[in-house]
Amino acid sequence: MIPMSLASVAAVIDGELSERADPEAVVTGGVEFDSRKAGPGGLFLAIPGEKVDGHDFAAKAHEQGALATIATRPIDTPAIYVDDAVGALTKLAKHIAAASKARVIGVTGSNGKTSTKDLIGQVCADLGPTVATEANFNNELGHPYTVCRVEPDTEYLVLELAARGIGHITELCEIAPPHIGAVLNVGISHLDGFGDIETTARAKSELPRFLGERDIAILNRDDPRVARMADVTRAAVATFGIDADAAFTAADIDPGDGRHRFTLRTPGGSAEIRLNLWGRHHVYNALAAAGVAWHLGASPEQIAASLSKAGRLSERRMDVFTRPDGTTVIDDSYNANPASMGAAVRTLGQLPTEGRRIAVLGLMADLEEQSESCHRRLGEQAAEAGIDEVIAIGEGTEPIVDGADGVTATHVPDQAAAIALLRSRLRPGDAVLVKGSRYRTWDVADSLRAKEETHQ
Template sequence: MIALSLAEIAEVVGGQTHDIPDPSVQVTGPVVRDSREAGPGSLFVAFAGERVDGHDFAAAVIEAGAVAVLGTRPVGVPAIVVDDVQTALGALARHVVRRLGATLVALTGSAGKTSTKDLIAQVLRRKAPTVFTPGSLNNEIGLPLTALSATDETRFLVLEMGARGIGHIRYLTGLTPPKVGLVLNVGSAHIGEFGGREQIAQAKGELVESLPSEAEGGTAILNADDPYVRAMASRTKAKVLLFGESGEGDVRAENVRLTDTGQPSFRLHTPSGASDVTMRLYGEHHVSNALAAAAVAHELGMSADEIAVALSEAGSLSRWRMEVTERPDGVTVVNDAYNANPESMRAALRALAAMGRGRRTWAVLGKMAELGDEALAEHDAVGRLAVRLNVSKLVAVGGREAAWLQLGAYNEGSWGEESVHVSDAQAAVDLLRSELRPGDVVLVKASRSVGLESVAQALLETGAEGEVSAR
């Protein structure tokens, strides 16, 4: 964080200082909510949760070098006391962002936010110091913490914004007002909470409504291939830049193909030129993510050649998102178990099909959460798609939704041993351990609550031990 005195922080958040001998002492380190991350010069934010109360760790964080605690009550060590910690955290982030000389880029969408954010960050940091959301900490707590990690040297601040309902993104943009806003897509993720795609589009479009006008330097970057997103052009005063695989994008891809290993290659076109890209990431869905990142980079002054080189060298920065690992026996494990929705599930299955040309493929799939009334139809459709893509074997893991996956595959023509429904992750591991052969490709994917990353981890540990069926 930029250096601020405790007195200044107290004034910004409307708090009272307690047990602070010298209010001129500065916070020079990070702002953290995990006591294990506290260190010299840091500020510890004490949230009182259902199971853990951060105030109980006050003495430990001061001993670790933290300058003070931001909390809701005195704790016997230097503290700034406020009525509401989350509100205070947001006020502090808003103050710091206003003082930064950085360009703030915000992005949202139903699918691909984290992967695209990671691409944008890897491209922009070739141009100037860049701070970006770690993982998918994109809510009212994670976003201000990310903003507060910026320093005086930061030139680009890239923030992922999530939403669980109308008004959430409006709140986040109020804390960290962006100059460049990117909307990726409007899909089925959280449709059960929102009630429909129109409501999702309304919520996501709050981002472009927050942007400054074109005369003030604001730019809305919109997906030309998504009609819900493209329609958001009428909701902003900012300049509009379109990206997409169609010919209508200002930033677009031509000659898209997948390599023999399932990695996308294409000709990138921007208003400033064209250049070839071959990505390290897996799956054709990353083409759209790459175009979105390229549009942001173009708007911030990078050439087509610079962007193409950066995209070609970019990797995955966030765990359990199409993590591809080959075991010593030749079995390839694709861990995409961080989360799942219908769009990302279809993309992952298509990536599996591309990676598995000439090899046996396994799709180990579980529940897609928060789909509401669409849940049965969407799980059925994913099961059917696995059959249409000639996935060798579908392993549906879990309860009712997994049964719907397997039923979709059965109704599509998977009548033999091509699909199976198992009760839990351990049953899936046991099945795979007994039936995997060298050279097989295994995709593991479900919503985060299912915890299927344990299956991928078990398979990798099995491979390291050399325990694999040779059948």
């Protein structure tokens, strides 16, 4: 965090210092809402929860060196009292963003936000001190938390922008206004919040709409809904894509073993890239990252070098490893929607293996009335990709089996049953994909892990 006195922090967040708090003490550490991470010179944010109340851990945070706790009720350690803890964090983040010299990069889209944010963060880190969203801390709590990690020497702030409804992305942009905004795609996801894909597109368009005349919008020209966002932004527009004529594109794409090679073409020349990430969809993510890096002053050679060494940072996202028995596992179990499921199944279909390809698939949540058709289509995609066996887990996934014509397909009631079935079916040399919406296949993925596994 940018150093501030407790008195200054209290003024910024409209808080009141307790008698125990030293107004002249300078905050030099971060702001943490997990007391286990609270440390010397930092602040602890006490958030009341349904099961756990952060105020109960204020003393622990103080013992670990936190200068004060941002609290909403009386505590016995130094405090800044506010009415709303998350609102206070947001006010502090706005102040820090305004005071920082960092270039702010925002990333949104229905699929690939976290992976692309990770790529951009790694490319930016090669250019200068960088702060990027951890994992998927992309909401009303994680977003200001990330902004508050900015330090005086931070040059680049890379933020993942998520939304479950209209107005959410605008609210996040107002905390730390982006200088560069990348929109990756618009797909079917979170229909419980958006209702339909056109509403999803309108929500994602809030990022380019927010940008000013001196800013840059990086848009996927292969996605018609994203390409049309060029008409609603005041920013200069740079496009990326594979199929369409774009400023940043990939030529001579070679799938290799699933980690694609291609020639990156930019307005300033070309360079060869060999990704360490699995799946063709990462070519798009890399092109978006290349567009950002180019507008930050990186050369094609610098961009290619950074992207070629960039790795997977976030858990349960295309984590490919080989077990001691020779089984290859793709753990992409963090979350799922129709587009990411299709990409994962195609990646499994392209993965070199001496054995069978088995897809263990959980429910794709929040699809509302489109759930049955989307799950049936997933079964069809598994057949088209050459998958040998499908295991569908839980209520609502039966249409996957119906759609997987010509594939050995089994529906099981829960993860325990899927684990038991896998143990009876797996043979050395097989390849297994595990994917589903939040937590619905995590037990299966974890059961396939071993201490001796080798990551690829």
